[in-house]
Amino acid sequence: MSVKRIAFGTIITLLFLVGCKDKTEKKTSKEPQTDAIQDTTQTVEVVPNEGELEEEFKLNEENSIQFFFDYQKGLKENKVKLTTSMGSFTVQLYDNVPYHKANFIYLTREGYFDGTQFHRIVKDFIIQGGNADDDETADKRRKLGRYLLPPDTRKGYKHHRGTISMPSSEINNPHKLASPYEFFIVVTKPGSYHLDGGFTPFGKVIQGMDVVDKINKVAVGKGDWPQQNVYIEKAEVLQ
Template sequence: MTLFKFLCSLVARACCTSILLFFVAACKDAPEKKLPSAPPNTTATDTVSEPEPIETEEPFKLTEENAIDFFFDYQKDLVENKVKITTNLGTFTVQLFDDVPYHKANFIYLVRQGYFNETQFHRVVKNFIIQGGNSDDLATANKRKAIGRYLLPPDTRKGHKHHRGTLSIPSSEINNPHMLASPYEFFIVVKDPGSYHLDGDYTPFGKVISGMDVVDKINGRPVGKGDWPSQNIYIQKMEVLP
């Protein structure tokens, strides 16, 4: 080999080595490419958590167990003692006795609940009494169900008698050997001067102070079997007076 060829061979090798080193260096400096991350699994089998149910308070109802405590607290701040009763035959007003606190509190509570509105005087006994607070329709039964099921103890030792115009409360007729009072009903004595044979068995808790002529008018309406008026006599509205 001539000297000229030998030199050319050395030059060629040097060039190849430089090119290779440049390529390797370029590869090292190039940023690494990453594979895209997989999207979150959103297949149809995924379950969505249900929102927790909101707890709601049960509506308050009166019962045999809580009624006395409830009315004991209710009557503490009760200063009102007059109720206006509007019927389809006229209007009269009663005043409640302050010394019969449970029966007074019960009556005013029911008035404020709207219980007596659209009930009836369902029993009319000539020259004796008119009795109200009941009705044979479903709406009245539903109102009683919403307020609660309870009875009141009699309170007959306060000296009140069943004079004419006295507001009193009948006893329940169902399983009631102790003459517990039926809280949803009341009666008014019409007989003059009074029906004193009722004293000691029923609780007088108020008296008519105006409109006794309307009470007499109700008592004069014709009645059918069971002393139920031949035509309905409605208590259209009761309201507590200041």
């Protein structure tokens, strides 16, 4: 056999071996890419925990009436204790004013009133609570939602002394819809009956009226805002 033929055969053999090696390396290099695609697909298709993608529930003009209609069904509790920085008092809510009663109990259970203030005090007339000039109160309202309540003035309740009632919203409100986040308590003796028909009484103070009177005596400044902050430290539904 000639030297040329041996050299040619050797070259062919080497080329064959190099080709096999390249195929092996190419096959091996694809395996991590395939695994990466599978991992990515599995990550994309991971099913989230139940409720993760659900929008946070908020009350609004469309759903609030139905919500409180359902909420008040079977609602037996009708007393709320308000502990303030000046003492505590208890209100009893009227059963036949269902939307206002349900709203007040719902906000109490959600902790809305905790940390708010009696932000408006009119001597020998009312104390008004449920608001504050801090960011936390505004955040609470944003989370709970924006809504109003229809007036319910035909149940025969009057604004006697100790009556808890709900103010009207001042924003685009020709029908005097109630502002759900605030309330006022009548201090006038024997009452403030000029309010009848314009606002909805939904309960009365049954214990601690002396505390309400004490709050009403706090010195006030411009806009009837008390010069000494009077906080609602805790609101709780009594069983």
